[in-house]
Amino acid sequence: MADKSFLSWPFFEDRHRTLAAELEDFAKGLQVDHSDTDQACRLLVKAMGAAGWLQPTASEDGAPLDVRTLCLSREILARHDGLADFALAMQGLGTGALSLFGTAEQKAVWLPKTRSGEAISAFALTEPQSGSDVANSTMTATDDGDSYVLNGEKTWISNGGIADVYTLFARTGEAPGAKGLSAFVVTPDRQGFEITERLDTIAPHPLATLRFTDCRIKKSDLIGNPGDGFKIAMSVLDIFRSTVAAAALGFARRALDEALERVSTRQIQGAPLADLQMVQGHIADMALDVDAAALLIYRAAWAKDSGAPRVTREAAMAKLFATEQAQQVIDKAVQLHGGDGVRSGETVEKLYREIRALRIYEGATDVQKIVIARQTLGAFAADSANQGG
Structure with missing residues (x-):
């Protein structure tokens, strides 16, 4: 039986203690079939969404995300099942940019779906030649009238291949390095969006390499302002x-x-x-x-x-x-x-x-x-x- 005495620490409020007890009961009842990782993630997202556990992963009204709730949720789920933790975490990370910087329309379209488990989200930042060095990203988003045209690759993308919506970072060139990146919301049905590889790891999770070839997205898919991508990524x-x-x-x-x-x-x-x-x-x-x-x-x-x-x-x-x-x-x-x-x-x-x-x-x-x-x-x-x- 895991130690619960830490919940009495002054970092927490009664609502956090209530959440911990209720989520513990939910997590104990999880029956996760790990033989098909993609399907397991889909079912976990749906189950957690239906039970209301994905509500803290995003904020539609501009209120700050409750980080203590997110941490408690991940701690409890990880203790019971690593894939359940992964599924919840990616709903938050994948929509963090929309919660913090998205337009009212972007939030209205996606956040009710990701919080309810109807849609799966992903965070596409890493590239083959730039892992932790985000400022060295080379994927481009070229301004073309009423559109941006995406070209480049992303890799090690969690939920790659099963996500319904991706937060994507690409170079728009307002300035060199970190100041020339922007963030976008992208759906996998766009022409020129391709999953080129599914990646296997020692602890199976849905991971993929994405390729964009003259992939055209709308100007309204921009999150925040042009050149704000690095700031957005670091804030998330x-x-x-x-x-x-x-x-x-x-x-x-x-x-x-x-x-x-x-x-x-x-x-x-x-x-x-x-x-x-x-x-x-x-x-x-x-x-x-x-x-x-x-x-x-x-x-x-x-x-x-x-x-x-x-x-x-x-x-x-x-x-x-x-x-x-x-x-x-x-x-x-x-x-x-x-x-x-x-x-x-x-x-x-x-x-x-x-x-x-x-x-x-x-x-x-x-x-x-x-x-x-x-x-x-x-x-x-x-x-x-x-x-x-």
Whole structure:
């Protein structure tokens, strides 16, 4: 039974505690057939939409997204099923730009559908030659009268191949680098939009490479203003990066639960494994990592919900620490399970495959270190300048 004492922390309100209890009941009843990943995602989106769990993933009225609710939702779902977490997360990430910067018409068309589970969304940012270096994107959106014409490729796109709507980033050329990108809402029925490859990973999720060849979209498909794409992308990631950390926390909590069950029931020389000091040391490390990650995650979420315009440093710290330490927690759980830990289909084996990608996507660990260092150095320089130092 996962620890729930953290819900009494002052980061949360009663509505968050109520949500956690109700979503826990929903997640316990999930029966996910993982034999067909695409179909599983479609069914999960529909089920969560019908039950109302996708409502917090978008905001139609301009109200801020509740990051604590998103983090709690991802943590709970990840603890029960990694694909369920993925399905909810992508409904939010895929429509984040519309929630924050979309026109009233764009919101009215898409957000009721994605929040109800009627439509699946995707976030198309990564390119073959530019992963974390968003400013190096080369896909183009050429202004052509009443249209934009898209040319280029996107890859590692979550929900690629099954999404009904994509938030797409392309170079419109207002300025070099980051200042020359724009964001668009694109549907896969456009001529010139092609899925060129479905990508298989160690923890199966719907992923694809997209190609655009003279793909014409309307001027009204622009999200925000021309040249605002980088700002839009970073604003969305500033919110959802903390939720990646929360998913990692969910995986880590499940691994700790599985380890506690194992060492409490498995006998060695007539006594439980839990009686061994070395095993107790592992359990202590795991519990410490889980609680420290939770504190960083919900600090970042609380700060954003409290009105902080940006939580770049806090979110980067949460994402880096939670994903790295979840990997360690899960590895210890595998070790404590012995041979059973690497048996295909065992819970800790599935967690071992699930966690690895989280240390890469939405900003790899090394990128987060750069972000944290720059933010910290920048704050020091600003303080020194203010003090005349």
